[in-house]
Amino acid sequence: MAAARRVVVIGGGISGLATAHALVAGGADVAVEVLEASARLGGNLRTVRRDGFLLDEGPDSWVAQKPHATQLVKALGLGDALIETIADNRRVYVATRTGLVAQPAGLFLGIPSRVRPLLRSPLLTPLGKARVLLDLVLPRGYGRAPGEDEAVGDFVQRRLGKEALDRLAGPLLGGLFSGDVADLSLMSTYPQIAALEKNGSVVRGARALMPKRAPGAPSTPPKSPFASLRDGMGSLVDALERALDGVVRRELAVARVEAGRDGAKYAVVDAKGGVHAADEVVLTGPAHLAAALLRGLDAALADDLASIRYGSAVAAFLAYREADLGRRLDATGYLVPRDLGRDVVAGTWVSSKWPGRAPAGHVLVRCFFAERNLEATDATLVELAEKEAAFTIGARAEPLFAHVARFHRGSPQPRVGHAALIARIRGRLAAHGGLHVAGSAYDGVGISDCVRQAEQVAASIRAVARP
Numbered sequence: 165m166a167a168a169r170r171v172v173v174i175g176g177g178i179s180g181l182a183t184a185h186a187l188v189a190g191g192a193d194v195a196v197e198v199l200e201a202s203a204r205l206g207g208n209l210r211t212v213r214r215d216g217f218l219l220d221e222g223p224d225s226w227v228a229q230k231p232h233a234t235q236l237v238k239a240l241g242l243g244d245a246l247i248e249t250i251a252d253n254r255r256v257y258v259a260t261r262t263g264l265v266a267q268p269a270g271l272f273l274g275i276p277s278r279v280r281p282l283l284r285s286p287l288l289t290p291l292g293k294a295r296v297l298l299d300l301v302l303p304r305g306y307g308r309a310p311g312e313d314e315a316v317g318d319f320v321q322r323r324l325g326k327e328a329l330d331r332l333a334g335p336l337l338g339g340l341f342s343g344d345v346a347d348l349s350l351m352s353t354y355p356q357i358a359a360l361e362k363n364g365s366v367v368r369g370a371r372a373l374m375p376k377r378a379p380g381a382p383s384t385p386p387k388s389p390f391a392s393l394r395d396g397m398g399s400l401v402d403a404l405e406r407a408l409d410g411v412v413r414r415e416l417a418v419a420r421v422e423a424g425r426d427g428a429k430y431a432v433v434d435a436k437g438g439v440h441a442a443d444e445v446v447l448t449g450p451a452h453l454a455a456a457l458l459r460g461l462d463a464a465l466a467d468d469l470a471s472i473r474y475g476s477a478v479a480a481f482l483a484y485r486e487a488d489l490g491r492r493l494d495a496t497g498y499l500v501p502r503d504l505g506r507d508v509v510a511g512t513w514v515s516s517k518w519p520g521r522a523p524a525g526h527v528l529v530r531c532f533f534a535e536r537n538l539e540a541t542d543a544t545l546v547e548l549a550e551k552e553a554a555f556t557i558g559a560r561a562e563p564l565f566a567h568v569a570r571f572h573r574g575s576p577q578p579r580v581g582h583a584a585l586i587a588r589i590r591g592r593l594a595a596h597g598g599l600h601v602a603g604s605a606y607d608g609v610g611i612s613d614c615v616r617q618a619e620q621v622a623a624s625i626r627a628v629a630r631p
């Protein structure tokens with residue numbers, strides 16, 4: 165009888181765990197082993213509980229419209245724990261020099277879909293508003309440089325002008341990638357925004373996507389754009405861990421992937437010198453990790469993987485008594501235009517965004533810092549966050565506690581031309597046979613994108629394994 169196909173999955177973050185889960189649950193004849201460097205599973209998904217507060221240090225949710233994460237959550241029996249953002253607070257503020265101003269209603273990823281709220285908004289000057297309205301008559305592709313891809317910032321600016329880029333779209337679109345809209349690839353980060361220009365005006369394109377309200381019908385809050393879990397993102401990791409009993413090995417870093425010996429296609433060598441024979445190797449996690457592990461096998465492939473740029477993120481959580489704040493936190497948070505030069509680039513009002521994140525009468529907020537503060541000490545960051553809280557939410561007392569979370573090179577920043585680079589990487593992987601990558605560097609950066617890629621890799625492995 166032929167032996168089961170040996171699969172080694174490198175990395176026990178969401179991509180690695182979802183790959184292993186899809187293989188195990190898929191019933192194919194495979195022997196799966198997940199190798200994880202640290203003692204903790206989950207990678208970027210880190211949930212911390214402190215004094216009755218719940219802190220998701222990295223991702224706090226996934227995009228609700230992308231179904232793969234939700235489907236996985238349900239398959240793991242966590243369907244009842246799914247939560248939405250708090251309906252009454254589904255709004256976002258924008259920081260100005262003097263305080264916070266609500267975003268105009270009807271934005272689709274920062275692109276205005278409604279003219280009246282835009283005209284009433286103090287965020288743009290009359291000239292800035294006129295420039296946005298010019299979009300209604302500009303032809304498709306207006307001002308576009310030749311080429312398949314373009315930068316997110318170039319797209320928004322040529323359609324809507326610089327003010328709309330700086331104050332409406334840029335802080336959100338760049339912030340989600342800890343990156344700069346000046347060189348993020350539109351096609352690889354926000355293809356849904358590129359598609360808005362299909363018939364010319366992106367304002368009209370965005371309007372076509374917004375839910376229609378019958379004349380006279382009461383206004384309902386927008387749908388929750390994100391989904392999360394009552395017990396935090398860590399509960400997804402815990403459920404995967406339970407489902408993968410006996411499959412995962414922790415505290416076993418992989419050192420390199422080599423050509424196999426004794427009939428195995430690959431040898432996955434761990435940092436303790438152990439050799440794991442594999443017919444299929446799935447490299448998850450950041451592309452710079454895959455680059456380092458594959459360098460001995462294929463230097464050109466490693467160079468391509470290493471060329472994917474990464475951004476780092478640092479955030480501080482602050483916990484307060486509601487009574488110590490100067491305002492009600494009636495939004496999911498706020499964005500900060502870069503040209504204000506502030507130390508903080510965005511704030512999430514965690515306990516107003518999600519239910520169950522703070523005890524009654526208390527709030528939890530999180531500040532994301534500008535790149536120049538990445539190397540600052542925890543003490544400096546907490547001081548900056550407290551200043552920020554005094555400015556944005558009128559904090560009048562010391563926080564009950566502060567908590568700093570750092571993510572070094574955790575966010576890929578797909579640059580213009582990313583799709584062509586990934587096609588080349590996939591071509592080289594295919595030429596080797598049995599080598600796979602899955603994760604936020606390749607085909608969508610979010611958790612649901614990682615789960616989708618994991619399931620695709622598992623399906624391709626199952627297709628060659630015996631049923």
Ligand SMILES: Cc1cc2nc3c(=O)[nH]c(=O)nc-3n(C[C@H](O)[C@H](O)[C@H](O)COP(=O)(O)OP(=O)(O)OC[C@H]3O[C@@H](n4cnc5c(N)ncnc54)[C@H](O)[C@@H]3O)c2cc1C
Binds near residue numbers: 178202209225418
């Ligand atoms: C601050 C931040 C906020 C984010 N917010 C969101 C959000 O709200 N929504 C969303 O959808 N996405 C968000 N993301 C993106 C999301 O976190 C990623 O898409 C996803 O977690 C990537 O998972 P992964 O398993 O591919 O990689 P990782 O989470 O990086 O996991 C890689 C794993 O590999 C392990 N490893 C490293 N080296 C080795 C080795 N040599 N051998 C074996 N194992 C190794 C690591 O310890 C880790 O466990 C955010 C990212 C960051 C950084």
